Amino acid sequence: MVLAERPTRELSLSDIADILGDEAQDLLEHRCEGIPASSLHLPGPDFVTRVWAQSDRSPQVLRNLQAILDHGRLGGTGYVSILPVDQGIEHSGGASFAKNPAYFDPENIVLLAIEGGCNAVASTFGVLGAVARKYAHRIPFIVKINHNELLTYPNKYDQVMFGTIKEAWNLGAAAVGATIYFGSEESSRQIVEVAEAFAYAHELGMATVLWCYLRNPGFKVDGVNHETSADLTGQANHIGVTIQADIVKQKLPEQNGGYRALNQKGSYGKFDERMYTKLTTDHPIDLTRYQVANGYMGRVGLINSGGASSGESDLKEAVKTAVINKRAGGMGLISGRKAFQRPMNEGVALLNAIQDVYRCEGVTIA
Known part of the structure; x- marks a missing residue:
């Protein structure tokens, strides 16, 4: 694969506003009042020392967290831009790579992360293991240890372990x-499995990243899928x-009120109306601020996913998501399909645009 030429100019605040179009003022000038920024532990160059070092994490874990925060175009800012490519298992190889078959080759996945200036690349044991000796020292590896597979008929949705923590350590994962x-x-089984795996990863000095996804057909109420509600x-x-x-x-988050909607179907969970009336509004930055607050007020960084590739609207969607995450107090973006389902130069440009939002001092915390 031909390596990409880096864009020569970073996006300015004016450029970001132009990309956001009619939504620019609402997204760039909104202020969160329910959970103020002053109550958060915000990302910054000293985040490891200021926040993580107060915890029980070992020096080896802190070193790997610092290595991730120090790498790529966002190195030294406290923010992260991560390239995740585990879709070959999660969504099938053909569905994921037909648009750009070059990414069947693991080396091109890692090269995209490097050329795109990412803090880290997240992928499977197979992908990262195939090129570990060539690249594990050049960019932090995040090894995805469990997956859902779509080959069983009928399809089922369950995350199962695909390898061991020791194997991830052996291939040089950060x-x-x-x-x-x-x-x-x-x-319940997944919580126990992952908790045990994360404890062992910390014991060996590796950091841990958790995809906290909701999955239950019953969360769809009156045509609304509450798997993306802020409260749940x-x-x-x-x-x-x-x-x-x-x-x-x-x-x-795309809406709120998951607990309220599900309680119409029967008793479910517990909630307080102030979650909806005092702590949040229906503004996307307020809804995302609620996600940040649930990570111990930002002590554990929130990264939002970039979502599926929609074609021409990908740039605006990616920039918008980055603006919302940053202004809410999040730590960054993890975007895959929008980047790898297009030529490398375009993928690099999209990743750089995301990073420019976090590098832009004019995009402030709401």
């Missing part, structure tokens, strides 16, 4: 990643940080 389908029938995703984050994830990955 961190391990895992998914829990909170709210699913299998979630926030609670998923709160469980995730309880098992000592160092960073949590979550989908951007």
Whole structure:
């Protein structure tokens, strides 16, 4: 694969506003009042020393967390831009790479992360193991230890272990990643498995990243899928940080009121109306701020996912998500399909645009 030429100019605040279009003023000038920024532990160059070093994490874990924060174009800012490519298992190789078959080759996945200026690359044991000796020292590896596979018929949705923590350590990983389908029938088993795996990863000095996803057909009420509601995703984050994830990955909230909607179908969970009337509004930055708050007020960094590739709208969607995450107090973005399902130069440009949002001093904390 031909390596990409880096864009010569960073996006300015004016450029970001132009990309956001009619939404620019609402997104760039909004102020959170329910959970003020002053109550958060915000990302910054000293985040490891100021926040993580107060915890029970070992010097080896702190070193690997610092290595991730110091790498790439966002190195030294406290923010992260991560390239995740585990879709070959999660969504099938053909569905993921047909648009750009070059990414069937693991080396091109790692090269995209390097050329794109990412802090780290997250992928499978197979992908990262195939090129570990060539690249593990050049960019931090995050090895995804469990997956859902779509080959069983009929399809089922369950995250199962694909390798061991020791194997991830042996191939030079700086961190391990895992998914829990909170709210699913299998979630209790997954919580136990991942908690044990994360404890061992910390023992060996690796950091931990948890995909805190919701998965239950019953969460769809009156045509609304509450798997992306702020209250339920926030609670998923709160469980995730309880098992000592160092960073949590979550989908951007699209609405709120999951607990209220599900209680119309029968008793479910517990909630307080002030979650909806005092702590949040329906503004996307307020909803994301609620996710940040559930990560111990930002002590555990929130990274939001970039979502599927939609074609021409990808740049605006990626920049918008980055603005929302940053202004809410999040730690960064983890975006894959928008980057690798296009030519490398375009993928690099999109990753750089995301990073420019975090590098832009004019995009402030709401």
